Amino acid sequence: MSQSDPPTSGQPGTSDRSPWQRLMLMARPRATKANAFAALLAVILGFAVATQVRQNQELGLASLRQSELVTILDNATLLSSRLDQNARDLQATRDALVSGSTGDAAALRAAQERLDALGILAGTARAHGPGIEMTIGDPGGKVTPPLLLDAVEELRDAGAEAIQVGNVRVVASSSFGPSGSGVELDGTRLTEPYSILAIGDAQTMSSAMEIPGGLSENIRQLGASISVTQRSELTVGALHALREPRYARPVSSPAPAATP
């Protein structure tokens, strides 16, 4: 270390050579043992510098001291807990969304069921199922609108859920009326023989048609014919065109109506 001590002899600039010349002189290759040794030391120094620089670039956590490692660990823990919190929040959001969508699906299913039921009731949906097919032959034109209304009422009484007369769907607002010598239903003239399709319990309905003093007997007394056939599967295909009510408005009720 004595090399860097302040010079004790001679003042800089008092020498006969300028500093640059002195440097040049010293840089001249000299074949002395000390110069070779200095060169060797220089090689080692360069090697060490390059090695250390490279090592420093390559080293990750291994070169850090304990306090720095603790700081890094703290940061990582903090970050991890924050991300955990994030993940929990997102999970909760996802759960809420998923359960919400299942609720939506259930509501949709319930709404669809109600729509189907109401569609059958209102005559806006085709219906199929077991039922009876009834044909009233009336070549004499004896069958009157009240008689057909009686037939429909009897069927309803016996549990018919969907009724079609001719190719007109019978709904709550349906009305029979005279049309010349014949009968019309909802403005559509019915042609003889009258064909009536009813979906419901076939056994009950056909029994209801045949009770003494009932529809069949009345029709036969008029000189018309009636045949009732039970079907395990028939389709009421006629549709009732729904009209928007002009005056009646629904009273909004909070409780959903039960399925009829």
Add this chain to the structure above:
Amino acid sequence: MIPALGLLVGLAVGLFLHPAVPLALQPYLPIAVIAALDAVFGGVRAVLDGIFNDKVFVVSFLSNVVVAAFIVFLGDQLGVGSQLSTGVVVVLGIRIFSNVASIRRHLFRA
């Protein structure tokens, strides 16, 4: 001239060989490098002062390196390794700065 070339050669070798520093030497190498740099700058300054001596340079170089490494080693043993390393770096840095200042005054008269 030859030592300067040697420095370049050493740098090149170190860069191309990618040597791994032994684990035991890892805390000491950076300090030893700083100490060696201090010795080099001291040597240049001695040249300009007209008091350069090859033998003194070599001895000061080696002793600088060894003492610096020893101080760090001692600090590690005492549990104050990082603080002592910092202290050594500060001291050597101040010496390098003063040596460079002296060299600058010699060469540029400023």
